[in-house]
Amino acid sequence: MSDDVWKRDEIESPCIKICVVHPATRLCTGCLRSIDEIGRWSKMHPDERREIMAELPARAGQLGKRRGGRAARLANRR
Numbered sequence: 033m034s035d036d037v038w039k040r041d042e043i044e045s046p047c048i049k050i051c052v053v054h055p056a057t058r059l060c061t062g063c064l065r066s067i068d069e070i071g072r073w074s075k076m077h078p079d080e081r082r083e084i085m086a087e088l089p090a091r092a093g094q095l096g097k098r099r100g101g102r103a104a105r106l107a108n109r110r
Contacts, residue, residue, distance in 0.1 A: 043081040045073060046088055057094045064091040 047070075050062030059066055065073070069084055076084075 043078050043085060046085060054095050056096075059091060059094065061095060064088045064095075 046063040046065065048062045050060075052061045053059070053067065054061050060070060063070075065084065065088070069076075073081065
């Protein structure tokens with residue numbers, strides 16, 4: 033049986049399996065796609081996927097640093 037049957041000519045998903053939605057931006061903190069983009073990804077035309085992939089690096093700046101967590105607790109003790 034040939035593996036050629038399973039090869040697809042599609043752009044791969046940017047998913048890195050860290051699926052957490054940022055509450056303010058509504059972007060996945062792992063792949064930086066919106067919930068809508070994630071839901072439609074498999075149905076999108078490859079050109080639309082490429083367009084989104086090109087936008088992803090610029091989206092990283094939209095996710096501000098978390099203000100909570102261990103680092104914040106330690107800073108407040110000083």
